[in-house]
Amino acid sequence: MDEGVERWLLIQENLGRARNTVLAYRHAFADYLSFCRQRQIAVCDATREHLSLYVRSMTDRPKQAHASVALETSPSGLANATIRQRLTAVRLYYDYLIEEGVRSHNPVGRGRYTATARTAMWGPASHALLPSYSFLPWIPDEDEWHHILTIAATNSPRNRLMLALAYDAGLRREELCSIATGDLDPARRLVHVRAETTKGRRARLVPYSVPTGMLLEAYLHERRKLTRDRGALFISQSRRNRGVPITVWTWSKVVQVLARHADLPRLATHTFRHLCLTDLARAGWELHEIAEFAGHRNTSTTLLYIHLSGRDLSAKLARATCAHGRRMIEIGACLGAAQ
Known part of the structure; x- marks a missing residue:
């Protein structure tokens, strides 16, 4: 270098x-x-x-x-x-x-960005060296999700717990791999995500569900066979690095293997977080609540993570009982009668 x-x-x-x-x-x-x-x-x-x-x-x-x-x-x-x-x-x-x-x-x-009409006033427009494109995040459908879980069920207790926490708590890769044993509150089923491990340097408390708690209990039993020391929750099980805290690259390799076996090449470590936040939106959470849960400073960032499919939007439209629904009934009645 x-x-x-x-x-x-x-x-x-x-x-x-x-x-x-x-x-x-x-x-x-x-x-x-x-x-x-x-x-x-x-x-x-x-x-x-x-x-x-x-x-x-x-x-x-x-x-x-x-x-x-x-x-x-x-x-x-x-x-x-x-x-x-x-x-x-x-x-x-x-x-x-x-x-x-x-x-x-x-x-x-x-x-x-310089508006064309104002170019003469503010000078010539200056464009970025490379145009920026925003793609919708890929998330698995129900069949693909169950296929992922079926394959993940054959993994070690550590990997199963990491998948569960990645989705359940909507954790980034760095946040997940940096969890320490002292960050867990099993009594209230909470994880303390420390500020130094987050992208935005903002600490937060996130809950996890009963199934994740059961996976945690099973993993801790396996972890005690490797070490009884406190510190990093997720540790290596290999002979060369036995008991050493895992790196983010270890988790990435686990997900890459899972993606290959599931024949879902677009599956990545961030997919679980995308799916979690999308499911919260589907469940009716307010945008600011999802942003707080995810640790986003700005709700505009949260919008990039939420992928409501055409089917989701159609279901919302079908449940609409406001003026939009009434007008569509009128349109259907009038235009249908006119044919």
Whole structure:
């Protein structure tokens, strides 16, 4: 890794950035530096043209091994979100170089929306280096969900509990893997999600159900065979790392294997959280309640997680008894009689 990049990554770590965030930055820069070396581009002297070539290289490269990171609308190339994540890391690094006086401008830049009618007043419009696309989150239907559970039932008590908690409490991958034994309140069936493990640095208490409590009891019995020490709830069962706290990558591999056996390549660790929040919306929870449960600062973020299908919306419409329903009866009566 480039010395300047290493220094910048150390600064991010010292500033308290989440461990996964720093790892994502490091991974992004490993890819960017590899591109620069292949094209013989000096990182500090890169231009917007060079960045456009980097974007092209990411959109044209062969599809990744796992379908969960492949662009849904394209036969090849990285996902739009992955490309934007890597460009964000590169942009932040060039911001740092500007602050240090190494560069005068950022080749990545920032997109700004300028209305056409106001262009003359506010200057020319500036577009982001890469357009952003928002895809509906994939969640399994009922048959797919039961198929997932049938296959997961053959897993270890630890993996079964992790799946149950991921859905039941709507936990992110980092939050799930970071649960400590002291974070559990079995008497009230609550999990304390510590602020330092969350994406938004906001602590919260989330409940879990009776079935999850039974799975927890079964897992704790198995855990005592590995260690009686307090600390991380989920620990490794392998011979090499026996009793060591698992990493987020361990959980990701578990879900990847589950997805492969279920023949559901779009299944990912975040799917359980998406499904949980969607089910809460289906159950009639208010948006602000779901946001509080999920740990979102803004309800607009919550909306990205909720996937109400056309069938859900049709059912809501069928239950409508307000003016909309009355008018539709009138439309049906009038237009039907006119035929």
